[in-house]
Amino acid sequence: MVKSTTKDAQDLFHSLRSTYVATPTNLKIIDLYVCFAVFTALIQVAYMALVGSFPFNSFLSGVLSCIGTAVLAVCLRIQVNKENKEFKDLAPERAFADFVLCNLVLHLVIINFLG
């Protein structure tokens, strides 16, 4: 039983990897950006765990900036993905423009909250 589950996991992993290679480059770039944002957030959380949350607003500001931008990138990925039938009529440039605008507003609020 254990052997089959590990073999299943390995098979699953391999199939995921092969499918992923087929995704278009621009989606991979967005995925990479999301990973970067999440990693940055994790490092900030680790720092807070280490030294305490004294300027709590700064901590929140930093973490929410990373998470926020990751969320916006995920939205962009959904809208730009050609396999997604819902957003067939939406031009990817329009989605990108929304992404840029929302990021700018998010970062204005973040900088104000940073203190």
Place this chain on the structure above:
Amino acid sequence: MMAGSGLRFLVLILAVAICGAASVFQPISDSHRSAAVDVFLPVDGSYKSLGEAYEALKTLEILGIDKKSDLSSATCENVVKVLGSSSSTLKDAFYALSVNGILKCKTGEAVLLKDIVSQLQAGVKGAKSLLDFYYSVRGLVLVKEQFPGTVLSIGDAEAVFRSIKTLSQTDGRWRYSSNNPESSTFAAGLAFETLAGVISLAPSEIDQSLIQTLKTGILKLFDGIQKYDDGTFYFDEKSVDASQGPISTTASVIKGITSFAASESTGLNLPGDKIVGLAKFLLGVGIPGDAKDFFNQIDALACLEDNRFSVPLILSLPSTVISLSKKEPLKVKVSTVLGSTAPALSVKLAQAISSRTKDSSVINNQELKFDADSATYFLDSFPKNFDVGKYTFIFEIVLDDSANEKVYITEAQTKVPIAATGVISIENAEIAVLDSDIGSVESQKKLDLTKDGAVALSANHLQKLRLSFQLTSPLGHVFKPHQAFFKLKHESQVEHIFLVKTSAKKSELVLDFLGLVEKLYYLSGKYEIQLTIGDASMENSLLSNIGHIELDLPERPEKAPRPPVQSTEPLSRYGPKAEISHIFRIPEKLPAKQLSLVFLGLIVLPFIGFLIGLTQLGANIKSFPSSAGSAIPALLFHVGIAAVLLLYVLFWWKLDLFTTLKGVSLLGVFLLFVGHRTLSQLAAASNKLKSA
């Protein structure tokens, strides 16, 4: 005990309500004149404006102070200049004529009377506001007074009267112009003076009915008069941000009604108590510090001094203290507001109510004698039961109605607070040391409190000290002083003060040292004894050093309070105090600097990872437009985004939100245009590729 004190309080309230406030008003005196010299004579020899010059010269004239001749000549030059020029305003011409009336300048050929008259008549015709009417009409009146024989007419007097009358309101106040809805009492005074001027210039042309409506308007204005408790009446503006205060408003109304009453054809009946009240208000101001208030006060009082309807008389006392020991008479003066002599009259002291008894009067209906040399009335005999203390004297004035040219008016009753002082005799003063339980006297000394003594006593903490004396008023009643303090002062300068209580028979203080040991800080040793007795009615208040007492007190226990440190320098209490150490909030513990720097490096790592990943994926900028038309918007788009991010960094560093928002909005609009351009070009390019 509560009910008793409550009842006494109620009686006091009722008594105050019935009696009303008593106060003394003094007519204008030499102190006013010397103050006027300081206020009104300019240091550099000339006045700043003709208006100021008029106010100063009029006040000095009323007070009878001589003006300097060089001042007059400098002002006269100014007057002649203004009257001679044809471009001077109505206000300047009015003040120039007013000053001329006082100084009587020699105008010469430079001033053509015809030009001034025609200018003022044009002013009357073309007047749009109350002030225009005031300056032009009063100017014409002044010309008529100063240059008799000049023929001048005000035009259609009735029309002028009516057009001024349109500015009146139903509550008695007037507006400054038909455009301005605000009404003011000060403007009412100006209006009355102006209308009085119109009547005096054309006496037969004005209809009696118009004058009657004006009289009812004046009475309506008097309905809005305000008063204080001491019987003074005054006018004040109702609006909070009025430019005129109560003195100038009251003065303006008084000037208006007296000039109106001066017209022959009118007969004005104003309530007498209000006229006296207005006079008392102006006198109650004392010596004003402001030049304008001073002028208004003196000018209004001069109008009241000599008017046709009623001249107020003021009862004043040079001194409100009767000394029973000196046996001097109480002097009372009756004069007009400016200090001139009053007509024949008699002054009666109706009642003298003591502050202690309050319901019965000590003196009743005593006529005061008249001393013609000093023009004062005096009371030199007091009844036998007139003791020291505070009294309220109620005076009544009775006028001899024989052939007075003017109508005089006084208050019905003038209440004056009087203090009677006398020598209080001190008897049976003695100090004794008693044994506490039995009460037997260990040592007793008689005291003479009129001089310092050298009594030497000694006591220990089980004994008591008793001080007693009797204070008697000149009539033999027991006297209770305001202040009776007994002070014990230790060698180390520590002082203790005790109050001596007065009962119905005598004044006594008993100090039980057993209870006072802690208060005296357990300090044994020599104490100086000092007694202070004082009162407003007592002419021989005293402070006497009786002697000293040796006190033997037990040792101080551990917990007892220490005596306060007495500094040798008496003025040291005014020196610098101890420094206050403030307690601030403890700042939060921040992490070590190196740790923070390490994590700063760690944060950069994911970014580097992102860049490496991008290169591995083969991300490129091949589709960056190459042609010039498309490259510029694309470039500007990237530059715009970089600019916004830079603005955010600046915002975090030093800017505030509002500046940033302004910048963001500007850059945002720019980005919108440029971004739309770029992205639409990209979209068009990709569409072309798709279709192709």
